[in-house]
Amino acid sequence: xxxxxxxxxxxxxAGITANLAxxxxxxxxxxxxxxxxxxxxxxxxxxxxxxxxxVRAALQAGQTIFGENRVQEAEEKFPLLRQEFPDLQLHxxxxxxxxxxxxxxxxxDVIESLDRPRLADAIAAAAEKEGRLPRLLIEVNVGNxxxxxxxxxxxxxxFIADCKSRFGDKLAGLMCVPxxxxxxxxxxxxxxxxxxxHNLNIVSMGMSADFETAIACGATWIRVGTAIxxxx
Ligand SMILES: *Cc1c(COP(=O)(O)O)cnc(C)c1O
Numbered sequence: 001x002x003x004x005x006x007x008x009x010x011x012x013x014a015g016i017t018a019n020l021a022x023x024x025x026x027x028x029x030x031x032x033x034x035x036x037x038x039x040x041x042x043x044x045x046x047x048x049x050x051x052x053x054x055v056r057a058a059l060q061a062g063q064t065i066f067g068e069n070r071v072q073e074a075e076e077k078f079p080l081l082r083q084e085f086p087d088l089q090l091h092x093x094x095x096x097x098x099x100x101x102x103x104x105x106x107x108x109d110v111i112e113s114l115d116r117p118r119l120a121d122a123i124a125a126a127a128e129k130e131g132r133l134p135r136l137l138i139e140v141n142v143g144n145x146x147x148x149x150x151x152x153x154x155x156x157x158x159f160i161a162d163c164k165s166r167f168g169d170k171l172a173g174l175m176c177v178p179x180x181x182x183x184x185x186x187x188x189x190x191x192x193x194x195x196x197x198h199n200l201n202i203v204s205m206g207m208s209a210d211f212e213t214a215i216a217c218g219a220t221w222i223r224v225g226t227a228i229x230x231x232x
């Protein structure tokens with residue numbers, strides 16, 4: 001049969017709830033093993049490509065912080081959910097085009113992917129127009145991979161300093177996605193050290209496959225998608 005799908009299949013609400021509980025347990029174990037407090041680690045649930053019903057299931061299970069990597073998708077899902085769940089916090093974690101900066105500034109509580117001077121200019125201009133400025137993280141291309149988002153490591157110090165003087169306390173920390181297929185440890189450690197050097201409190205690193213390692217290396221925010229919502 002060739003019947004068109006009217007809507008995606010309903011989310012596995014019980015599965016999402018159980019996955020969240022399991023991840024919180026794993027966070028606690030990893031934090032304690034590293035001599036850290038579990039409550040010092042914040043879970044960002046990455047809901048990209050997942051339907052609004054899946055996000056709602058996570059919200060009903062008590063998760064309030066979500067990450068999306070496309071502005072348009074975030075715009076389709078989150079303004080509605082905010083009316084139902086006023087505590088909801090939206091993080092934009094994907095590469096951001098300057099022409100999307102104004103939408104991003106209007107929509108997001110945190111932009112984790114500030115990675116170049118022209119984007120900083122666009123965010124500053126958008127903040128002036130919108131009368132609001134999200135918290136900002138600088139994304140560092142810790143593996144200096146061509147084609148990958150993030151400021152190159154050699155430019156990180158000066159870019160961090162510029163953003164600090166421009167955005168003040170709204171510049172909250174650093175973020176990275178280390179190269180696939182490599183030991184992430186040296187990259188995670190580099191990022192944590194660089195954040196400390198600049199007195200930045202937030203270190204956003206670690207995904208489904210490596211969040212425990214990231215916690216061991218000093219992550220304060222972890223960004224987990226697949227382990228909560230299933231494969232994409
Ligand atoms: C998709 C994504 C994640 C989550 O990845 P999972 O492997 O699904 O946990 C985290 N950070 C960024 C920047 C992403 O794009």
